[in-house]
Amino acid sequence: MEKDKQESHRVAISGDVEVSAYLGIAKERKGAQPQAEPQEKLGTEREAVAVIDFGSQYSWLIARRVRECRVYCEVVPHDAPWDSVAALRPKGFILSGGPSSVYEPGAPQAPAYVYESRLPVLGICYGMQLIAYQLGGKVAKGVKREYGLAILHQNSTNTPLFSGLPSEIPVWMSHCDRIEEMPPGFVSLAYTENSPVAAMGNEYGTIGLQFHPEVAHTPQGKAILQNFLYKICGCNGNWTPGSFVTESIERIKEQVGKGRVICALSGGVDSSVVATLIHHAIGDQLTCIFVNTGMLRREEVSRTLNTFQKNMKMNLVYVDASERFLKRLAGVIDPEEKRHIIGEEFVRVFEEEAAKIGQVDFLAQGTLYPDVIESASSGSKAVAIIKTHHNVGGLPSRMKLSLVEPLRYLFKDEVREVGLALGLTEDMVYRQPFPGPGLAIRIIGDVTKERLEILRAADWIVMNEIKKAKLYRQLWQSFAVLTPVRSVGVMGDSRTYGYMVAVRAVTSEDAMTADWARLPYDVLAQISNRIVNEVPEVNRVVYDISSKPPSTIEWE
Numbered sequence: 224m225e226k227d228k229q230e231s232h233r234v235a236i237s238g239d240v241e242v243s244a245y246l247g248i249a250k251e252r253k254g255a256q257p258q259a260e261p262q263e264k265l266g267t268e269r270e271a272v273a274v275i276d277f278g279s280q281y282s283w284l285i286a287r288r289v290r291e292c293r294v295y296c297e298v299v300p301h302d303a304p305w306d307s308v309a310a311l312r313p314k315g316f317i318l319s320g321g322p323s324s325v326y327e328p329g330a331p332q333a334p335a336y337v338y339e340s341r342l343p344v345l346g347i348c349y350g351m352q353l354i355a356y357q358l359g360g361k362v363a364k365g366v367k368r369e370y371g372l373a374i375l376h377q378n379s380t381n382t383p384l385f386s387g388l389p390s391e392i393p394v395w396m397s398h399c400d401r402i403e404e405m406p407p408g409f410v411s412l413a414y415t416e417n418s419p420v421a422a423m424g425n426e427y428g429t430i431g432l433q434f435h436p437e438v439a440h441t442p443q444g445k446a447i448l449q450n451f452l453y454k455i456c457g458c459n460g461n462w463t464p465g466s467f468v469t470e471s472i473e474r475i476k477e478q479v480g481k482g483r484v485i486c487a488l489s490g491g492v493d494s495s496v497v498a499t500l501i502h503h504a505i506g507d508q509l510t511c512i513f514v515n516t517g518m519l520r521r522e523e524v525s526r527t528l529n530t531f532q533k534n535m536k537m538n539l540v541y542v543d544a545s546e547r548f549l550k551r552l553a554g555v556i557d558p559e560e561k562r563h564i565i566g567e568e569f570v571r572v573f574e575e576e577a578a579k580i581g582q583v584d585f586l587a588q589g590t591l592y593p594d595v596i597e598s599a600s601s602g603s604k605a606v607a608i609i610k611t612h613h614n615v616g617g618l619p620s621r622m623k624l625s626l627v628e629p630l631r632y633l634f635k636d637e638v639r640e641v642g643l644a645l646g647l648t649e650d651m652v653y654r655q656p657f658p659g660p661g662l663a664i665r666i667i668g669d670v671t672k673e674r675l676e677i678l679r680a681a682d683w684i685v686m687n688e689i690k691k692a693k694l695y696r697q698l699w700q701s702f703a704v705l706t707p708v709r710s711v712g713v714m715g716d717s718r719t720y721g722y723m724v725a726v727r728a729v730t731s732e733d734a735m736t737a738d739w740a741r742l743p744y745d746v747l748a749q750i751s752n753r754i755v756n757e758v759p760e761v762n763r764v765v766y767d768i769s770s771k772p773p774s775t776i777e778w779e
C-alpha cells in the first residue's frame with residue numbers, strides 16, 4: 224500500500240518533468256487532479272486549501288493563519304474521503320503536526336489523493352515526517368527532543384517559501400523525530416542546530432517544515448504560510464468573511480428549499496448573525512423564537528425586538544417566560560442546578576412555541592468552527608467538567624429537525640465581519656459574550672426578582688462606564704456580580720446594611736484562560752460611585768483581581 228502511494232507519486236513527478244533541483248515554484252501540472260465538484264453554482268471562484276489534521280492541537284491555528292492570509296481553508300480529518308475534500312476545490316494541502324510517530328503501528332497517514340493530486344503540499348512537523356516516510360525517505364528518532372525556539376538558517380537566498388525574510392529567523396520547534404534521509408527529488412531548504420533538515424522541498428511544491436509556522440512564537444510564520452499560499456499554491460488572497468455571505472445564502476436556499484426553519488434568538492452575536500443570514504436567504508420561511516428567561520440584562524429585550532422585529536421585519540415569536548423560570552429557580556443556590564433548570568426550562572418553552580408554529584423542518588444553530596474542530600478532534604479524551612455550559616443553541620435531538628448551521632466554518636471574529644457585511648450594527652456585532660443562564664449565574668445564591676433588579680441596575684452602570692471609557696471592545700467581558708454578602712455602611716448620617724457587588728473585567732483570547740483587566744482607577748472609582756449612589760440596596764463595591772485559572776470568568 225505504502226509502496227503504491229510512493230510509486231504513484233514518483234510516476235506523477237517523473238511524468239511531467241525531470242526531478243533535478245528544487246526551484247521552489249510548483250511547475251505546471253497537467254490533468255492529474257482528482258476531479259472536484261464544479262463550484263460555479265456558488266457564484267464565486269473561491270480559493271481554498273485543505274488542512275489535513277493528524278490530531279495536532281495547532282490544526283485550528285493553521286486554519287486561522289491561512290484565513291488571515293485571505294485564503295479560505297478548512298480542517299479535514301486525515302481519513303476524509305476525497306469526495307468531501309474535492310468540494311473545497313483546494314489549491315493546496317497543509318498536513319498538520321500530530322502526536323504520533325510515523326513508524327508507530329496505526330500511525331495516521333496522509334491520504335493518497337494528497338500526493339496524487341499533484342497540488343502543492345506543506346507538511347508541518349509530523350506532516351513533514353509523513354512526506355518523508357511516505358515518499359521514500361527516512362525518519363529517525365531525534366537524539367535530543369527539540370522544543371522551543373531555534374534559529375533557522377536558510378540554505379539558499381532565493382527560496383520562494385522564505386521570500387522577503389532574513390536568511391536567519393527564529394522558529395518554534397516541538398518535535399522528537401527528525402528527517403534522516405530526504406525522499407528522492409527533495410533538497411534541504413534550511414537547517415537548525417538540531418535538525419539538519421528543518422525545511423525541505425521538491426520542484427512540485429511539496430514542502431516539509433520541521434518547525435511550526437502557525438504559532439505566534441514563530442514571528443515570521445505567517446509570512447512563510449503566505450508565501451506558500453501565494454507563491455507556491457498560486458492563490459491571490461481575495462477571500463473575505465464577507466464573501467462568505469453570498470455563498471452561504473445560496474447554500475441555505477439549496478438546503479432548505481421550501482422548508483420551514485426555526486431559530487432560537489438570544490440577541491447574542493452568533494444567533495443574531497445566524498438569524499440575519501438565514502433571513503436574507505429565505506425570508507419568511509424562518510421563524511425566530513426569542514425566550515425571555517427573566518435573566519437578561521437591562522434593555523436587552525427591547526433592543527432585540529427593535530432590531531429583528533421592527534427593523535428587519537423578521538417573523539419573531541417573543542415569549543416572556545420570566546415568571547416560569549423564576550418559579551423553578553426559587554430557593555436553588557447550586558450553580559450547576561441553576562444551569563440545569565434553565566437549560567431544561569428553555570427547551571420546554573422552545574418546544575411549546577415551536578409546536579404552535581406547525582410543520583417545521585429545520586433548526587438553525589450558531590455552531591462555530593472551533594466547536595466543530597473541537598468535537599471532531601476530542602474523540603475519547605476525558606475532559607473534567609468544570610461547568611456544564613448551557614447555551615441557547617443547544618436544543619435536543621429529539622426535536623428531529625435537520626440542522627442549518629451556516630457559521631460552522633467560521634471563527635468568531637469572522638462571524639463579526641459577516642454580521643457587519645449583513646448590516647448589523649457595530650454595537651450588536653461587538654457584544655461581549657453573555658452566558659446562556661444569564662444573570663442567574665451572576666447572582667450568588669438565591670435568584671429572586673428583587674436581586675435580579677439590583678444586579679441589572681449595577682450591571683447597566685458597569686457596561687455604560689466601560690463603554691464610556693472606550694474599553695468595551697478591549698475586554699473579553701466586563702460585568703457585575705451580586706454577592707449574598709451584606710455589610711455595614713454609612714450614607715448621610717445613617718447606617719446602611721447593604722449588598723456587596725463585585726465588578727469583574729477580564730481580557731482573554733478564547734475564554735480558556737483569562738487575566739483580570741487592569742482597569743484605570745478612575746474608571747473603577749466612577750463605577751463604584753455610581754453603583755452605591757444609584758442602586759440603593761448596594762453599599763459596597765469590590766473589584767475581582769483573580770485570573771483564570773485558578774478562578775473562572777463567571778462566579779458560578
Ligand code: XMP
Nearest residue numbers: 611612613614656658659660734775776777
Ligand atoms: P468560565 O466561567 O467557565 O466561562 O470561565 C468561560 C466563558 O463561558 C461563558 N459561560 C457560559 N456560556 N452557558 C454559556 O453559554 C454557560 O452556562 C456558561 N458559563 C460560562 C462565560 O461567560 C465565559 O465567556
